[in-house]
Amino acid sequence: MSKYRIGNFAFDITQPLPEFSSAWADAYAVEPHPEHPGGLIALLQNHRLPPRIDVWEALEGPKIGALQTILDYEIVPVGVQHKLGFVMERPPGMPLVSDLGKPFNSFREDDLRARLIRPMLTTLVGLHGRALFHGGISPLNLFALPGMHQLMLGECISLPAGLRQPALFEPIERAQCPPENKGESTIEDDVLALGVTAYLMMLGQNPFATLPDDDLIRARLEIGTSTLMLNSAKLPPAMVEFVRGTCSDHPKQRWNFTEIENWLAGMRITPRAATQHLKASRGVLFNGKEYFRARNLAAALPDKPPEVRKLVESGELLRWVQRGLNDMTLYESVHVLMEQMKTSKETDEILAAHFSIALDPHGPLRYKSLRVMPSALGTLLCQAFINQDAAQQQHIVEVITSDLINFWIGRPGNGSVYLLALAKDIEQARGYMNGVGLGYGIERMLYELQRYAPCYSENFTRPYVLSLKQFLPALEELAASGRRPADPLDRHSAAFLAARIGGRGQDNLIKALEPTKGGAMRSIAVLNLLADVQNRYGPDSLPRLTAWLSETLRPALDRFNSRALRQTLQKSLTKIVGDGNLHALQKAIDSPEVVEGDLKAFRAAARQYRALAEQVREVDVLLENKMAVGVAVGQRLAAGIAVILGLFVVSMAVARAVHG
């Protein structure tokens, strides 16, 4: 079987499209569809990182500018592992650049204005109108016919934001993070990516191609992104203005849409007052190296946490901030941290992370080997579970259980609505961490923080469980397989279920999964949860899962006292298993009327048993004293018989005497 469907669209996996494939996904040609004469392609994911389904939902409606439209997505049961597949518009041509390390076609300023910047501005305005960002604008993700005609911006849904974005196209803060650690982006970051894209397309080469990412980041930190770019190439004055306006390292200094529009119209834009990161008059020595900028020192601090403590306790850091940098705001911030340090007993690593945040408030959160933007913690956890990286998981837990995220969000300029909501989510996730049973722990935290993470249960290595709609069919498949475990839910699937099922009423069901509960109660809790999922998401019939659950419910059957009731239930279970209806199974085994009725009847039977035992004891006394009891009665009876017989004989004798 080579043909598969995603929604209404059919595609054949024997017709791959290598030009649109990547390490992350394989592309295939979709059969012609009358409503899409430009053609469609199907993209099957080769990874299990969370897609941006919320963005897909927000993009429903009129097409946005040059953005590639995703028409549908679905789990495709192809090969040994099910894959998440997307159907999207076919790009009109190849990517503008396939390798940033090699020279490529350059374009004139007029062409760039008309064929790149204008359509991209329309696209960004459309995205901003729906409170979205793209997060992946680069020549690698822009497709067009030769001459940059019919430009199309590649989709931004199938991967986490910024995952495929080279560091050059990211703002300096995000550029310092590994690809999966970047988290949510902003439309201002898209403007920067557009500026870098236009810069490269103008040059026809990447001047930083030979520069390793770390060196590029260091250079950007040292002199600023736009300055570095403009120092590395000679551009026409208008393009210099555009690059300087769009590639500023300060989001608030970056051009907005009106300014780009004015620039496109040929107007001169008044340059904004540039805020340079202060360079100290003297350096501070840390780990054998001298630093002149707070941001650069912040990036180095978590590499040697014990040295940070020395630097802080000696007062050298505070002196450098006060006298070298002469930054009184930063001085105040560092001073407050030092005062707090005296009373708290935080580890060297946490201390280093705190001072790193204080020195570079907008930079990534740096803790041990982690370099992560707070909004990426969920995605990073996904990556840690996919790679089975226990150390990474532990680091994330330590970050979440510390106050680092709140401290980061509390820095001026970091408290966006999204991040404040994230702080609330993390506070809640911290509570889930403390739970020990199924449905809690780090797994629950993962699914709470990343709403579109698929279930990473080892039971679901073949099926792809993105939502509760796929959950029961996956369990049904597992039930039918030979590798069925003892319990239907493991830590991951229970946490996934708990996070996705929602609703306050479900909390008690999740709590019933705790290991302290008896086997019967846990089995019933699992049944109740799964029955609820079947009721809400289907499918209607799950015979193999029902059979599996009915086996796990044996201890639950044993909780009924009445043997007759157990036999009746066992018989009815056989019938229910055939129907595959979990709700019916739940009703049979956990109906309050049946449970209560059994309990009442049992109590009555116990009372009856006690009464019978009392009677037996009484009879035993009678049997043990049989002579005492029987003789007294017998003697009374004997006397009665003797008197009756005697009177009879007397009356006979008298009668005989009278009648002669």
Added chain:
Amino acid sequence: MSDEHKPEEAAKPEKAKKEKPGKEKKSGGVVGWMLLSVPIMVGLGLFYTPLLLLVALMGPAWVALIMDSGEERAMGVCIGAGNLAGAVFIVAGLFLNPPPLATAIMQIQNVVTWFYPLSGAVVGAVIFYLVPLMVVESVFMRNQAHKKFLEESQKKLMEEWGDGVRMG
């Protein structure tokens, strides 16, 4: 005098009232016995020989009654009833034609006269010893059957409800 003593005074007439009927009953009893003694004396006068014979032939009954220490004197009653039947069988005809004293004494000395009273006493004794044994066995068997029924009922409850039903 305080009001607290008034109830004691009030109780005195009630006590007096209670004693009066007793005195009347006692005097009535004496009169009754006096009236009853007249026919008894007349009867003893008319039938003294058959009565003498009857009292003599009831000898085993008197012995049994004296020897029976039981609360209900069942043995005495059994032997006495049998003995009375045997004695009446001999004496009944003599009340219609009472014999002289010498004849009555001769009859007492006659061994044959004692056959019926003694046989009656033996039958009474047999009843006294056999009937209790039969009753004991019957009650024992009935209790055993009842116990078996109770135990069966308990077993059925345990089969239906399990061992837990014993603990309640």
